[in-house]
Amino acid sequence: MTATVEISARETEVLALVGEHLSNAEIGARLFISVRTVESHVSSLLRKLEVPDRRALAQYASKSAPVGGSRTAPVLPTPLTSFIGRTRERAELLAMLEQHRQVTAVGPGGVGKTRLALAVVAEAAGAYPDGVWFVDLVPVTNQDMCVVAGTVALALGLGEQPGRGMDESVLAALADRRALLVLDNCEHVRDGVALFVERLLAACPGVTVLATSRARLMVPFERVYAVAPMSLAGAGDSDAVALFMDRAAASGWPPNHALRDHVAVFCERLDGVALAIELAAARWTTLGLDGLEAGLSDQLRMLAGGSRAEDRHRSVRAALDWSHALLEPDDRLLLRRVSVFMKSFGIGAAAQVVESEKGVVADGLARLAEQSLLVVTASASGTEYRALETIRQYGMEQLDEAGELVDTRSRHVRWCLAEAANLTEVGEGKRARFDAVADDFRAAMSWAADRPEQRTDAHRLARHLADLLFSRNLIGESQMRYEQAAALADDAAAASMLRHAAAAAGCQMRGDDMYRLNRAAADAAHRSGDTAGAARDLATAAANAYRFSSKFVRTLPPEEASALITEARQLAGRDPAALAAVALAEAGRVLTEALTAQPPAADAVPAIACAERAVELARRTGDPLAESAALDTLAGAQSWAGDTFAAAATARQRITLLESASPTPAATHELIEALGEATEAALGAGDLPGARRWARQLAEHPLLAEVGHRATSWLLVVEALAGNVGEMLTHSVRFLEAWQRAGSPAKEILGPAVAGVAMIHDLREDHAARNEWEAVLRRIGASPWHTHGYGAVFDTLAMLHRGQAEEALHRTSPEPGEVWRWVTWIWLHWYAALRAEAAVLAGSPDAGDRLIEARTIVTGNPVAVAIVDRADALLARDRQRLLAIADAFDAAGCRYQSARTRVLAGGDHAASGAAALADLGLAPMAPVVW
Template identity: 35%
Template sequence: MSEVSEREAEVLAALGARLTNAEIARKLHISVRTVESHVSSLLRKYGAADRKALAALAGQTSPAGDTVTGLPAARSTFVGRSAERAAIAAAFTGSRLVTLLGPGGVGKTRLAIVTASGFTGGGAFVDLVPVRAGSVAQALASALGVIERTQQPLEDALAERLGSGQALLVLDNCEHVLDAVAPLVDRLLALCPGTRVLATSREHLGIPGERIVPIAPLPLSPASSSPASSSAASPSSPSSRAAEAASDAVLLFLDRARDADPGFDADPAVVAEICARLDGVPLAIELAAARSAALGPEGLLAALDDSLRLLSGGRGGDERHRSLAAVLGWSYDLLDEEERALFRRLSVFAGTFDLDAATALTGDRLAAVDGLARLTGKSLVVRSESRWRMLETVRAFAWAALGDDLPAVRAAHLGWAAGAAERLAGWPTGWREEFDLIADDLRTALTHPPTPHPTDSPHPGTQGTPALGNPTLGTAALGTPVQGSPTHPSPFPEEAGRRHRLARALGKLAYARRFLREARERFTQAAELAPTPAEAAKDLRSAASVALATAAAGDAFDLLLSAADQAEGTDRAILLSRAVVVARRHPGFGFESGVPYERLPLLEAEASELTAGATATAHLAGARAWTAGGEAAGHEAAEHAVATAQATGDPVLLSAALDALTMAHARKGELREAYRTAAERLALIDDMDRDDPESGIEIVDAFHSASSYALAAGDLPTALAVARRNLGDDLAGSHLAIALNKLIPPLVLMGEFDEALGHAAAMWERREWAGSRPGRWLAVSVYAVAMAYGLRGEEAQARSWRVRAAGLDRTADLVPFAAFADARVALHTGDFGQAAALVERGFAEFRPGRFERYAQATAAELAVAAGLPDAADRLAQAAPAALGSDWAAACLSRARGRLHGDRDELARSARAWERIGARFEQACTEDLLNLSGGAGV
């Protein structure tokens, strides 16, 4: 491996930290183009397939690493559970899905964490408590450092990331999102044979092969406890001998009580009685132990007796639920009014929160600081560095206690969420990490019912000790259901504005985070919440841009027309013009009922009547460039579109106009001119905002166009360099198979057979195992692989890949490329039995594309090598191909040298092959120079 520079090492570390190219550029104060160059260099130096492999080398994010990432840090000693841990290990010997099943507060999460901490195959811990049903895949993606790419659903990206490695996914608290978790887990286990899943839930997932390990409360009898399950009793403690024979429940109590008061001591019988009153439920024991320093063991027991009597007879359900409700109710009653108010309000947060978020609910930062400190000291809130959270069961209790405060707390939560989302959409340093932490709270805020008008009567709150419910579900998890929202909400205009701002900011954040489907949904939602038609039109335009970037051009067309219906004047003209461009430029992507060509002239005509100003004029010129008929008219219209776009200074608009000009050149057979304009588009990428959805299609298509036309023009080094940039790009990289599809042809043509064939299996496998039929875009690369095997003399492999290519759709590019490849293999092997037919194929009437010049030049050389009588005529017929392609020029130079025995011509050909990096062709040509009349080329 070549030496890695200091800057490349910094980029590699940033890849390991899951930063996008844009984030790396901001962090290192360099351009995105420079980042792409470094990523490409690292891919080459390490021989890595993609960014994921580079991240693995950085040793931080790969699921195939040594440890499970994201595991919450242990805050206390783990006690007991030796039997359950053995049961989990045994279950995994027969299944790749194990579910820890039990009620809330029983310790499932802690047991899962301890189990995963000993796992050495890598993976990720995913807390599903704050996650809603529609965001489960995003939660897994955040944990694994996966982004959704164009033409690849997020579920497929997750499966691709896990691959065949031995990762462990820990999915904690699945019960409220079972309908989303179960099919996703089923799919990942089917596609990723080495992946294992450890789930915790109050209900089983219901997937075939699932193994259940029931998790009960801690045993109250020493006989059923592990003899060495904890270090809870200090050797110097007076009760150490008693603790050695104590149950796991008692050991847990003693450990947590000594956390609160290192000098704590108690009669073992009293502690055992406390644990018995709490039915061995770990959460109840820990909460009670946290109060032991203040009340003493006897006072604690008396208080628990009182609370249990209040709940006796009539609440129904499992006795364990009543004992947990008792200790929570008792803990709540011991709070002062300020603590109770903050405790209740904090339950609105689905995940972790910081001091600013807590302050948004209180309006008083000092009060929030003081209250959080007190609640943390009483184990009702858990702190981790600068963030806090409530344990799920505690939060459910606090949520049920909100009562009449519920609408006001939800409104405050919405205000915080809108402000936080807009702040993050300004892209401050670390925005991505913060977004991952609060994304589900932002999503949840949009689901709150509108705040009732002051004259409306809010629903009555729960009276007495609150029930234990699940606020994420809005239904009872352990007790009485939580009450619903007001019957006749009447939102304030300010609140409606917050909802719109939040939805729009979430759309921006989801797009920048590369949750592309969600981004489109959020922009559509924002349009529904927009205060004015003009604002709705902006949101629909953004949704259309996301759809277009994900190859859903038909949907983008419909969204643009919907946006136009909400817009007026020049805004409407721009949207109508954009709709025409989408339909003409991308007719093969997502128009299920076909492109409505008959409507396009009417849309263009209306846009023309409304157009005013430079921007609208440029959009209209772009539409006309794509609709102009005939080569001359199309070329003239495209040049006008480029000129008007340049006047706006908008790189996105200019890129689209240059694409029209590129296509105009290509239709006229002007490959070098097409290549030049494609290269201009590539240079514009650095000027585009990668976090703006409107840039998406231009970035994706600019890479494709530049690589394609560099290859067509025979500039192999540039084609390969662009393909490597594309592979390393966080937006354009797309599905790995699509990215490798651009990389393989230039590698084969340059004679880099080992690298090309090393990627070939991954290209085919990654498309096939994702459950999708290989698309027509794969055909040329598949045939290029067959060509490489053929040139290496491995005919069985070559035949296998030709069969694969035959099973794909025949495209305009595949026909000339197959003719070229077959002729080139015959030329190299000296198999001239079908030479005449192969030459005829090479000179067939092809549609203007990328490879007809390759086919003609190689067919002419084959005619010379095979001694066909029309060889000289074929050389003359192929001569124009040299004007458009460096490959064809070098090939025809070699053919002339062979025909006339001209060593100078052969030497010129060898130098030409060297200039374009075609090592294999250069070596073959040098063989002709050194071995006159020797082996074939």
Template identity: 60%
Template sequence: MSKSKLAAGISDREAEVLALVGQHRSNAEIAAQLFISVRTVETHVSSLLRKVGVTDRRALAERAAEFDRVEESGAAAAVLPSSLTSFVGRERERRTLREAVRAHRHVTALGPGGVGKTRLALAVAADLANEFTGGAWFVDLVPVTDPAMVGAAVARALGLGEQQGRSLDESVSAALAERRVLLVLDNCEHLRDGVAPFIEHLLANCPNVTVLATSRARLMVPFEQVFTVPPLSLGDDAVALFLDRAAALGWPVDAEQLARVHEICGRLDGLALAIELAAARLPTLGLDGLSASLADPLRLLVGGRRADERHRSVRAMLDWSQALLTAEDRCVLRRVSVFAAPFTAADAMAVAGSPELDPIAVADGLARVTEQSLLTVVRSARGTRYRALETIRRYEREELATAGELDEVLTRHLNWCAATADELAADPAPATRDWRSAFDAAADDMRAALTWAAVLPKRRADAHALAISLAQLAFTRNLISESQRRYEQAAALTDDPVSSAAALRRAAEVAGCRMRGGDMYRLYRAAAETIGGAGDSAASARDLATAAITVFRMSDTLAQPVAAGEAAALLSEARELAGADPAALAAVALAECGVLADPTVAEGESKTVALEAITSTDSARTDLPESETPVTVAISLAQRAVELADRTGDPLARSAALDALAAAQCWAGDIFAAAETTRRRGALLTSMPLTPGSALERVNALSEAADIGIGVGDLRDSRRWAEQLRELPLLAERGDFATSALLVADALAGNLDEVLTGSGRFIDAWELSGRPYAPGLAPAAAAVAMAHGLRGDDASRAEWLAIVDTLGGTSDHRFAYRAVFDAIVLLDHGQPERALAELATEPDALNERTIWIWRHWYVALRAEAAVLAGHPDARGFVAAARTTVSGNPIAGPIVERAAALLDDDRGRLHAFAAEFERAHCPYQHTRSLTLAADDRA
């Protein structure tokens, strides 16, 4: 096993599982190959997620490949690129920089292009790798053209994905919060506006992270320690580098020629890149030819002296390199310089080809230019690619402008990006491994082309189209923060209000997928203003009403609460603009449901709003019932919203309306009706193609289906919905949220091994997310605490109850589920009096939003506790519970079992055990046998 795997604490069996995960095998395939159970595989995968420090299976597969590269190179706990050539000299600089990195949390290796900053930084990182338990990681920023994408580049290098509710920058800092890591950020100068705030945020939130950056200019970050990388010393290092590279080419230099080598290195100012390129010319020019090529007349090709003498020397060297190429090869080299990332020969043909430069000439030119060390060959699983060093690329872009070809070639590159985006969008198997690789290979070029085109008025239409394509592709790649930003960018790149509003709506949907309710609200309001300004009142009404409903449907995700009455004001405006448009009327009706359910609005005001809504629109609606309680009004409004949504034929509108109806039915206490409505909603969304809107609805629908399944005692379906939720790509980085519903269902069923296995993934994901305040996750933590309680592990139970408190929620909010879980443990431990005390509050005295899916469990366990505690009104508890839980396959038998105990009829308990078995609740099955004093328990 490699040292890096040992350093991560990975066992031999886990290493086998990790290797197969890296091959993208399913758990079932891994189990079959290793002759172990699927459950054992799940346990190993959960452990690997924790040890490797990632939150989803995709990132784990990428890290598996990195471990393999590390093993092949013999490195220890470092993910650094291996070099094909040796590191020569610079012992003093290497030692000094190494000590600087040990002493300071941020060191910038500063120097001009070609001086050797990257090689020195990599050598130092390799020296220090074993001192950083979290490893040394290299991030190449050369392909990144957008400062906002620095965090994305770092996340990709670390194998991290975006976590819902957090930007990639925040996800990186959360993942590295407690890890001791050396992060090498290479080539920062063109991204200082993005790198500086990223480093500042990272160091402020990750006390054990050290950053070693390379740049041509200071990053101006607080506490930045600058180490100026000098040219190679002419007496030793520069000559040694030349001799080493010449020998590697099979051209050793005789001792009597060392003076000539010293002269050449001096005229190149000791710049490492220049010396390496000069040495590469030795087989074709010899030392005499090299000296002649570096004469002053060739230096004058720069066009005058430059302020940076070292830069002037690099430019002179590149001018000289250009002079050694044919006109055709120079044309190929300058044209392919527009590529931001490694490119294939076919890509080069598409961008560099022209009537005077046919595809064969481009391919031949690539080969000759590569032989001259002006391009580097990059081999990958997707074939051979080419890449220009950044110094050369910058030089060639200037040559492209000088030749008058810049606009033409950039346009071809833009067209290539658009065509590539179209191919990716048309792929019948999006988000597969091959598709992801293809997207990753092209994404940096798309971003670069978009950056260029967005600032030119004549390219705005092309930039808008590319921004839309990139937004769609980024969403499929699960880069949802970039997707939102690209949609917003697209909206700003068009003067067509219809297109702009459409992009803003899609951006709002993506914001919802990110759990950014504030952004979602802002973007729908912007869409309403944009389309309203164009005179489309109905569309504006839809957007205003959707903004209003966002306040209620996404209330838990609002960073700042919306001002009181603001949503109601939007709804009033939307109602005035809706006219007879079916979609607008459906959106308004849905928003009315939200306003009525708003807990911040007084009941009387809610009724007024609801009544006004029902009496001010469509006369064909169902009239309000005579008993005008908020609950009956809510049911009427929700039913009307469903009817109007059905008329639109829009499945997303129908899903949202069914969600409102299910919520109203829960509010009314009819959880079986809510369960049926939720099933209808799930069936509606199953066959929908993946879009931000459908993804958001599907997450919401599956989450609620899993919850309501618990409420009606359908644990098997609840678990099935929860498993589907966990497998959604959107939740790949949210192990805490994706696992929470499963934890609750398994805990109530009594699948304690599964609970304790899943709890590892839950806690790891929550901690990697920075231990956020998340009341919605608290029931899952309480379920884990219950599992430990049933196992008799009081210390672990106390730890998880503390996590429940940290996750948040008011004591009232926590009361129902905490009482249920605590009562199960207390009853199991033979303490019915204490259990009854936990359940002492009358269920009707609890807020419906608090008790919601827990009502049946609450009253059933309350009846059992009353019977076992000998409460004088135990029979009354049983009778009241019977009415409530009728039809629940688990809560119902719990109540009837309590009645049998009350009648001292233990013979009936075996029949209840069978009922629990049919209901997939092994814990209550075993408890029935225990209460019957059956030895099988």
């Protein structure tokens, strides 16, 4: 070979390892390159050096190995498993090494500092012609700098020289080298490492040091890179998930790809700590994901592996034992006491729970953070600290072993009480704070609830937590906490908590729970001597069974309801509130008996009189919620009597009454029901703008954010009847997603919304969408309200649009008097008006009679009157009158009927009507022949 032969840096590394008689696979593992790349470099070397085979190449390498200044292959540990992810971290750490001579990768035990450092060093090796050296400091037990230097010297292959210390030998060997020195696991010998590194960098200007440690070295020239847990982004791009899937697959039973979302949640519970994920994945074949999830409550027991060459990585507990042993006694005390916090906490909170001065605690927290035992974050309220879950569980064990658990837990409960009292009501400014401390409240409750000496504090905390959860719209847990507070209280306080729980159950459409809790409240009140309160609760249980029958799974037998009312009347005495509650229950019974009688009772006067008396008695109590409940029953009686406009006025009165009520569970329950009732009443009276206003308030109510099918149902009905196709399509997506997410409940009350959406898709000629919504309607189930009420109205609207007048005539053949039970409230006016129009368009001989009947029924309803007027004009072939009626529809907020009227007018007006229908997103109407 001549001196002109040029060998690349990578080829030099490969040549040196061939000289050590390593296989291509071993060379690839050592240099972090593929076997194919090694083969390519070997072939190039054989050609450049003009040697016949690999044996000759090895002999050449051993003979020509340069002394004292050669490029040396990286002396790095060979990883036994693949390196997963960390693309961003690798790039960031590599950039720091290029710019700074001393970088410390810092992070808690098991987070993956060493593996990240090795991956980065493999990429950076080409920039250090004189070598990359790896030094594991775990075996070093002495802080002395000379001991550290001696360990480095051994890694460099240096021996002792007479009259020279090992530190001097290292400095002399590296003085003129451009090399990278990796010092792994420095936390337990930080002082010695700091002194050694300072001397090394001063004496060896070409040397760069990468250290890994659980605590920074605290030297002025140090640049710290915080190694975070593995990324926990969506399952598709999560490094944590990729690591789990890879290590679990090594067991021979790869997890199904469909489990990635569940694995992502599991890895998040492990805080993305690489060691924890690897140890958990190793138990995948024996525990499965459900078993692993069950073990999260005791991670230290679950996250233990078999024997390992490195004991610190045998289990998470072993890794934490290593860190714990490095702490001073005061810092150990602080760590175990702050472990009661479930999430982040500030210095003030820690001082209260630890029972120490803020300054002392602040210094201790800083030291724990420096040891990577606490995560530090900056917030608007100041610096916050948090222990990763495995560290927190370890600290709790230490707390128990130290005999400090009860006292520390008690102080934590008192801190939670003070925090809860400060929050009282979750407004915009306090929402984030409640979310941050809610898990602490739950943990404090879990501990205190079973301890008799904590009963009073546990009751107070449960009540605060229930109120806050309700304000945060977490209604299910709120109900449970109210019941928990009741179980921890005396009977008088328990009755109050149970009433709140009953109202929360009502907000969730859980009528049977509402009934059970009202009965339990009555029992508690009776035991405490509050007979009037017991009477109110018993009467309320009966009244709610009448008012909210659609929320019940079990229909309350009439004899059971009567027995409740009788007992309530006997206990009420002269208490105004109790008498009002009894009157409301009696009104509900009278109305229900009239509605369910066979044949139905024709006289509504008794029901209205009972309801009016209930309103009067409730008004005397000064309780707006009691009055609202009575008005609800009165509106139902008025609607049944066919007095649509009186029912609408009563519903509006109810809304006005509740506008200023405080947002308690009972008031919120009343308001939600009142908004629905007001929407229905406005639709029945033809007040589409009013109906839309109430329906939007209902759709936007924060309590219904997670139940979009309930929130948007009446808004869908409004938009369908108005013909606002775009708005309806938008809200229907939310409805369907929420309905499916809730398990596709077969709730009859959802029928009008589903039928309305199906009708609009019919008018759009989107047959696939119509079929999808009709399938939903079948899932909800047919009912008389569908057959004769909303179903008849929406079917007739679609038939008339398609020009199927004969079919529409048949669909509305029953007279309003025959189906009055199903078409009152909302649908009576719509049904009568459309029935008249179908008769006219079909040329029915009784069209005139139907017009007269309809006009008598719908007077006062702007939309229904306009439909009847249009039918009359069509019968009289009065085109000019039709145009005036189109304007009336516009004024009433009914865009579809306005466009339809112009098409029916024919001539030039038909074109503008057709254009308006197209703008709405609807298919053309069937042609009309004058």
